[in-house]
Amino acid sequence: MSLSRPGGAVAGLMLLLTLGTLGAVAWRAEYASGLARADWAAIRFTVWQAVLSAVLSVGLAIPVARALARRAFRGRSLLVTLLGAPFILPVVVAVMGLLTVFGRRGVVSEGLGTLGLPPLDIYGPWGVVLAHVFFNLPLATRMLLQGWLAIPAERFRLAAALGAPVGRLLERPMLRSVVPGALLVIFLICLTSFAVALILGGGPRATTVELAIYQSLRFDFDLGRTALLALCQFALCAAAAALAFGVTVPDGMGGGLDRVVMRWDGSRWLDALWIGAATLFLMAPLLAIAWRGIGSWPDMPPTVWAAAGRSVAVALISAALAMAFALALALRPGPLATLAGVLPLAASPLVVGTGLFVLVYPFVPPGAAALPVTALVNAMLAVPFGVRVLAPAVAQAEAVHGRLADALGLSGWRRLRVVLLPRLRRPLGFAAGLAAAISMGDLGVIALFAGPGEATLPLEMYRLMGSYRTEAAAGAALLLVSLSLALFWVFDRGGRVAEV
Amino acid sequence: MKTTATIAGLLFATASAAGAQTLTIYTYDSFVPDWGPGPAIEEAFEAQCDGCDVEFVAAGDGAALLSRLRLEGERTEADIVLGLDSNLVAAARETDLFAPHGVEAEFDLPVEWNDDVFLPFDWSYFAFVAGEETEAPANFRELAESDLSIAIQDPRSSTPGLGLVLWVQEAYGDEAAEIWEGLADNIVTVTPGWSEAYDLFTEGEVDAVLSYTTSPAYHLIGEDDPTKTSWAFDEGNYLQVEVAAVVESTDQPELARDFMEFVTTSGFQSVIPTTNWMYPSVTPEEGLPEGFETLTQPEGGLLLPPQEAADMRDEAIATWRDALSQ
Structure with missing residues (x-):
């Protein structure tokens, strides 16, 4: 299989999530x-x-x-x-x-x-x-x-x-x-x-x-x-x-x-x-x-911890999706993949969320779709950063080892595993850390979809702020920052283990 | 794996819930958490409704609530929408998505309220909240002439912000632009929502913030801090009245009507003051909680009827924007 093929599908998905959701909003306009x-x-x-x-x-x-x-x-x-x-x-x-x-x-x-x-x-x-x-x-x-x-x-x-x-x-x-x-x-x-x-x-x-x-x-x-x-x-x-x-x-x-x-x-x-x-x-x-935040740590209601657990799970899934998408786009040369790699940055999260709501609503109750949709949208938001970090690394690895790999007849999956992935370790770690942290901190679209009891940590923090509990909100904010940084550090560190 | 389980769980939950009598209520974010009014109200209504199940769905703020319902249209799962601001009532009425509530009640509101679709469940006066050591201006003119710093909310993204521009427009009419120009050097910043502005105030960035006359009750009762107060203005303080309405397409019309009846009773109303920090729309039998008697009582309440508020909105926002953009 050609390594550039999945990139086409991913580019299509990115266009659907950005321009497609916009179209869905326009379609509902009276x-x-x-x-x-x-x-x-x-x-x-x-x-x-x-x-x-x-x-x-x-x-x-x-x-x-x-x-x-x-x-x-x-x-x-x-x-x-x-x-x-x-x-x-x-x-x-x-x-x-x-x-x-x-x-x-x-x-x-x-x-x-x-x-x-x-x-x-x-x-x-x-x-x-x-x-x-x-x-x-x-x-x-x-x-x-x-x-x-x-x-x-x-x-x-x-x-x-x-x-x-x-x-x-x-x-x-x-x-x-x-x-x-x-x-x-x-x-x-x-x-x-x-x-x-x-x-x-x-x-x-x-x-x-x-x-x-x-x-x-x-x-x-x-x-x-x-x-x-x-x-x-x-x-x-x-x-x-x-x-x-x-x-x-x-x-x-x-x-x-x-x-x-x-x-x-x-x-x-x-x-x-x-x-x-x-x-x-x-x-x-x-x-x-x-x-x-440190002084108000004890003021946090227990629901904050449940929300934190949900947010970490969403962040890990988002990071995995974002890396798969970004790598696929980075491996595909050409303007379509390049465009798909920047478009999500210009997307208004509110429009993407509303568009997805219009698209999803006829088939699934919005509450049930809340967490999967949040993970997908957060992954989409992280794709541009992943592409920016991975694409130059892929290009350089190809420039250096491409001819040797060609001569050895390495292609498809084996070329990715043997030639590219070892050289992409550091950028992949960095980009995955970034994706996880972005997903962790982003309010995303969950506010549009949220059903009963589905809050993520940022949403929980906003809810605390919205009912005078600024102290507890400050504690939740510190927890959020700490978890984001920890996720970022673990991935980034993982990518750098190879060097001394 | 986790998400698959979640989806499956939720699908089953919805399927089984459809069998029992489930009342789905769309409301704003701060209504549903453990510290909000939601849980106590759910418990009280479930105790009297004979095996029904109340489910609150949080959908952002008051404005988000209405736009979500409009997106879902007649196919919505919602049986009741709870938490629209009176300034959104005209827009809500135009959607034709709501049905009459059929409740007769004597409201304890400072203004007349007769509406067979939108039922008030709580209210408060908009007011600037400040520390008691800050010298209180008597009206917007005095505030504009003072050196006091204030934070307000954007009328284009927040219901208190919209309430403020309607307040100035209603109190000053053609002079509204002049008032806003005078206030320009007092306004430190304009925030997207209530929370950010209130946070600026508690952090000491501003002397006063646009909130409610009932906000000091939270500090007094919730934090044992009696030093916060609010300002009564002699032109009268604008009101926020929050309403609930039955969704016309509901599959539980009787249960929904029972709930609307319940809204005006003590079971609902006694929860409001110390969870939503607003006045109940019908004072419960046991009266208001201790501490509420210390709150500032404005002399008069201003409120534009819903249609007039909707008609005046664009002009009031344009006046505000042009005066502050100079």
Whole structure:
């Protein structure tokens, strides 16, 4: 069997889950009003903040990832795991953590106050960008770090021996192949931002397309306009993807022997500064969340634990599905698989959920479908990250060992097992960890489908928040963060066992 | 494996439940958990209904509830929908999915309520909740002139947020835009829902938050904290009235009607104050729990009739948006 065949089926499934669900929503529409003036303002703001957030996140990630790539120190592996944490935080939890540090009564404002300065005003368009950088800097750093680690150690040795400029000869070609993809992914994540933009945006100036979708679906029940707005998001996605892939230059330098990289270039102090600054920026809000949650641990009702168990089960299934889907897409060359690998990022979870509801409702009671559908949708949301991480690794493994494998007549399943999978261990571990953590923290579509007693941990946390129990909710948030991080660490670690 | 078992379990549960008398009630999220009103109400009704089974299905918030029912249409499993806000009543009525409740009751509401389809089960006044040390403004104008910081909810995604813009529109009419422009520098931020705004308040990010006059009761009774209060405004405080309705396509019309009758009795109403933290729509025999007498009593309650609220909604939201976007 050809290795590219399952990719076609998966691409079809992704298109069904994104464009198909949109179609289902449009099909149920009884009437449609066009886009209003306010919608265009929302589109402008959405694009503006997404571009800025993507550029800043990736721009700051370059020095941080380079510093992490070329320095070895005690605790580096733990730090790399922890630095990934903000990306997998549930939005409301992360925003509250950020406010504890940067809010009007936050640590920074208190500090400014003792110096006689006015408090920090985080609310506004810049607050939205700050929060998006907080979320996505870790992701950008990890994506670039993978790029750096993929440059074979032999190259650096050779460059050091010859006194050749590492930046121009080795790093710049790698960045040219990785940066456009990273920019695209973060742009698309910020494109569908909803709660961050609202809470930190400070008012209706910071209205995003996703909010307009929410309003037209929930309050107006205008399914036609909902579908139109969702289509706008996909159009923006397609335009951004075309642009990003247009400027990507594949890195075709061949492979090495997977040795540990030793570096002789760069300033030790500057690298320490970048790592220190990123750690402070990313870890302070996390500490605030832990601090808030640890005291209220005993306040948590027992239902939280049952919800946690359900969430872990869903996360494991999602991670397995997401890896199967992502690998299938990564093994299939061509535009269809590429498109299917980014489209889920631009999908509005609310539209996907509603569309699936319309599709599933005639056959299965929504309550019965709640957990399977949540696992499937969470897997879909993680596929783009999996593809971004796996596709370059597959390409490189093929570039290095492809000809030998051809000569030996290895194909199909055996080629995957013998040639590819051993080289995909690290990216697979990372991507599976990411998928499990994303699924863990995402509210997903369960709120739309939930029947009696089917709550996942994020839903349970929202329910606690919704009935004045902020203390218990803070405890649940800490449990959620801890479990997400633990899942991420186990997979990521599993993928790295091979190296020393 | 686990999911297969879950699906099978649920399918069987639904199949067997169809045999017994099951009353399926769609409600909002915070109604169903152990600490919400759901479990106690379920127990009380099951004790009197002779072998029936009440099943609560949580479907997001009030607005999500209605959109889920509209998606399901006449084929819905729901027998009763409980938890629509009075501002959603006009939209709910237009769907023609609901049937008259047939209940006669004397409501303890500050306004007149006559509706043969939508039955109020609890209510409260919208109000800004603050610490008692904060000096209370007497109305929106004073609030706008003060340095107080507030958090509000977005009227496009939350029912309290919608209540607030209707409140300002009803109290100030043509001057509403001016009020919102004055409030712009007091509003620290606008959140998607009630929970996020309330969290900002409890974390000390803002001096006051839009919530209910009954919110301080939670802090007093639930946390033994008497320091929270709410502000009565002299233009009157807007009301939130939450209603229940029978779904026309129900396969349990008699049981549904029994439940609607039960809604106005003490078995239901006495659960509401200390689980949903709202006023009961019919004061139960034993009166209100201790502590409720300390709550702020606004002089007047404002409430637009459902159709007028629906007609005014778009204009009120546009006024709010334009004034705050400048």
